[in-house]
Amino acid sequence: MINGLKRLVNWIIHTQIWLSIFRQGWPNTERNRILTILNTCLFHLHPLKVRTSGLKVKYTFCLGGISMFLFIVETITGVLLMFYYRPTVEYAYQDMKDLEFAVTFGLFLRNMHRWAAHGMVLTVILHMCRVFYTGAYKPPREYNWCVGVVLLVLTLLLSFTGYLLPWDQLAFWAVTVGTNMAKATPIMGAEGPFHILSEMSDMCFYLRGSVNISENTLLRFYVLHCIALPLAAVVLMSIHFWRVRKDGGISGPL
């Protein structure tokens, strides 16, 4: 029985399919372990070796990891929500209500998406605090700190663009207020200091795609929320994780 199983495993790991995916042998020697890391895309982002100190939960509180996990939750629940949501003035609110009352697990999905979004903003900010307090922004990690700041901004923009999509009173007025602030931008805003642009060509107009919140705004925010911002976040996160590895791995004094 045991021998038969061993023979089966042996046969499987010598088939062409297996060998085309995993080029190195079983990771039971130092060499094969390194090859496993080198030959696997996701492990390539992960550090080759993790320090024992890096395993201490109280040093990093795994805040970056939790942020990443929440981003994955957002992606999965978000894609599922997209199957039942149409970003138009006519349907947006109705589809959101249908998601709550008619779609199987729709309410659960929506709440998960919402709470994970709140959680992500929280963990990303806490992650930034942790990095600051442990001095992990210092050379050679200063570049990665800057990438992290952009990722924080992307997280906030993802939350802001997602805010409009339910198209209810809260969404409408929150985004009215939020985009109105762009009018106060110096030079680029219609009502800001040193303003040179009119109401029809200032920052607020570009954000909304019209003078007031409209169909254009909803579509703009939808595309930003579902395509542009997540893509930018994935690219920057890849650089962020890869740089963690290149700059000497997570946590612990260099």
Place this chain on the structure above:
Amino acid sequence: MESGDKKLTVDIIDKPARRGLLLIIGWVGFLFFSLVAGLLTTVDFFKPKVIFGPSSRFKAGFPDEYLVGKVSTRWMKEKGVWIIRTERGIYAFLAICRHLGCIPDWVEEEHLFKCPCHGSNYNLEGDVVGGPAPSPLFRVVVSYAPDGQLVIDKSIKEDRVGVREKGQFFLPV
């Protein structure tokens, strides 16, 4: 083959300085203009050329339909405008809070326009009497149509004291 490569290298290094300079100017010019053109086109792409929506001019009925000393909320929901008739004439406010763009409510009992978002209050002149709003309510153009009805034009607005109370922003009745 190898000697040919060497010749090419020597050529580039020994190229007369003038030709090198022209080459640099050409490339910098080309890159600069393509970058500027690309940037401007991208910015322009995101600016909608046609916006669909209701007209900013509308007929608002006859002056007699508005009571003296009253703020009319008749066109609030549809057009976002308050029409006010005093003993001397008619003027209209744009119902957009000057703080961050919410719609204030007309509160008859207090004779104030009150914004629900952050609590800005405006009096009957449109001046701020409370809350964070930095400027008074906008007044819009009021005129007569040939048939004697009022015409409101929301595209022209004014909030400066001394200008907002006269001319096209105030219609004597």
